[in-house]
Amino acid sequence: MTTTNKHISVLQHEVIEHLITDKSGIYIDATFGRGGHSNAILQSLDTDAKLFAIDRDTDAIKFGTQNFQDPRLKLIHSDFSSLIDICKTANIFGKVTGIFLDLGVSSPQFDNADRGFSFMNDGPLDMRMHQSSYSVTAKDVINTYEEKQLADIFWKYGEERLSRRIAKRIVHHRSQAAINSTTQLANIVKSCIHSRQPKHPATRVFQALRIFVNQELEQLETLLEDVYDILCVKGRLAVISFHSLEDRIVKNYIKSHSLPKETDKSIPLLPGDLQSTKMHWCVRKLRPKDEEINDNTRSRSAILRVVEKL
Ligand SMILES: C[S@@+](CC[C@H](N)C(=O)[O-])C[C@H]1O[C@@H](n2cnc3c(N)ncnc32)[C@H](O)[C@@H]1O
Incomplete structure (x- = not known):
């Protein structure tokens, strides 16, 4: 770390x-x-x-x-x-x-795995800039928001074209076990996107979550x-x-x-x-x-x- x-x-x-x-x-x-x-x-x-x-x-x-x-x-x-x-x-x-x-x-903030901002470092899905207990974490969003809400967040704040497919896959995975870490989420997103672009496939979803969590x-x-x-x-x-x-x-x-x-x-x-x-x-x-x-x-x-x- x-x-x-x-x-x-x-x-x-x-x-x-x-x-x-x-x-x-x-x-x-x-x-x-x-x-x-x-x-x-x-x-x-x-x-x-x-x-x-x-x-x-x-x-x-x-x-x-x-x-x-x-x-x-x-x-x-x-x-x-x-x-x-x-x-x-x-x-x-x-x-x-x-x-x-x-x-x-x-x-x-980005490089500290414990803050959960980056798909490059394995850490808890947190993403709060303001580390106070009252604000919602990325883990709360990923594990409790409805499929449509997730898709809307990925589209609105990440301009992710595959927002619906990714949201559906997340809901499927979390019905089996909670999604707690950045790597777990990055791998789920990766499994939905078949792209040869140099950009990591989870870039837009992570950006969207960060913008949403921190308003x-x-x-x-x-x-x-x-x-x-x-x-x-x-x-x-x-x-x-x-x-x-x-x-x-x-x-x-x-x-x-x-x-x-x-x-x-x-x-x-x-x-x-x-x-x-x-x-x-x-x-x-x-x-x-x-x-x-x-x-x-x-x-x-x-x-x-x-x-x-x-
Ligand atoms: C890109 S960094 C700034 C780097 C800084 N200019 C430097 O040279 O070190 C952005 C900083 O703004 C803070 N920040 C982002 N949104 C904020 C907000 N709404 N209120 C207060 N601080 C915020 C973040 O916590 C982060 O530390």
């Missing part, structure tokens, strides 16, 4: 270049992980700046507490969907210069609803996403708050069009360069988008 604490941060230089507009400002890293981006943010700020770093994973916060001794940094164990309350409590609501999100799981899309939507009010004027939001479902949410949010890229000059804008324009694009879409992808294959699907509040 690997329990490394190493996580290589993605698009680090690009994030700093586009997020930091005031070296004495107030910043939020809503996905602290192992603090790679937080560290880079702190290095680029002056001594009077502030950084609030959030993570829902107790291991991440423990790592931060043990390894970061910086008076400008405040670590907070929370879901980022509660950002509005965090900001009100800290009296920084409407004053934040930059909010940063690096979505998904960290390498230490990842709902968390993102809730946070985005509050971002505009949390930022100060000229404050920026920078988001790195790793798959089309989360990127679509980010893109649609930004689109609904910003002017279209090319407005037809011959068509006059109505006052309502301008009133609803609250943000403008700083970075529409930025992907890692080839060198970064060669050094860190996890970065290959990353997309960075940045907007500024008008």
Whole structure:
């Protein structure tokens, strides 16, 4: 079992270049992980700046507490969907210069077999980022949800074309014995898919379960609803996403708050069009360069988008 604490941060230089507009400002890293981006943010700020770093994973916060001794940094164990309350409590609501999100799981979460995120390591089917007893685990979902519910999860969050066949096979297997481990589940999925693609056949089902268990899309939507009010004027939001479902949410949010890229000059804008324009694009879409992808294959699907509040 690997329990490394190493996580290589993605698009680090690009994030700093586009997020930091005031070296004495107030910043939020809503996905602290192992603090790679937080560290880079702190290095680029002056001594009077502030950084609030959030993570829902107790291991991440423990790592931060043990390894970061910086008076400008405040670590907070929370879901980022509660950002509005965090900001009100800290009296920084409407004053934040930059909010940063690096979505998904960290390498230490993924590589630790006990967390159950990966079909590459045999471990309990858990997949909770927030290790609290009240949230449902992947094992609960796989062993208790109805066949149709399972198929819907695999389709909606994994875009798995064989969702029905896989759900049926899971229900058949669990009627004989509970499905407790990542390897058991990966083998069942594998037995349903005859593909020569290099991607592991269980990739989409594991992604779907992880997104569902952690309510990842709902968390993102809730946070985005509050971002505009949390930022100060000229404050920026920078988001790195790793798959089309989360990127679509980010893109649609930004689109609904910003002017279209090319407005037809011959068509006059109505006052309502301008009133609803609250943000403008700083970075529409930025992907890692080839060198970064060669050094860190996890970065290959990353997309960075940045907007500024008008
Ligand atoms: C990709 S990692 C971030 C890595 C980090 N940028 C670094 O350089 O080390 C994502 C982190 O965000 C956390 N996370 C994901 N969703 C979250 C949520 N809704 N609320 C709080 N933390 C979340 C995960 O627990 C994980 O530690």
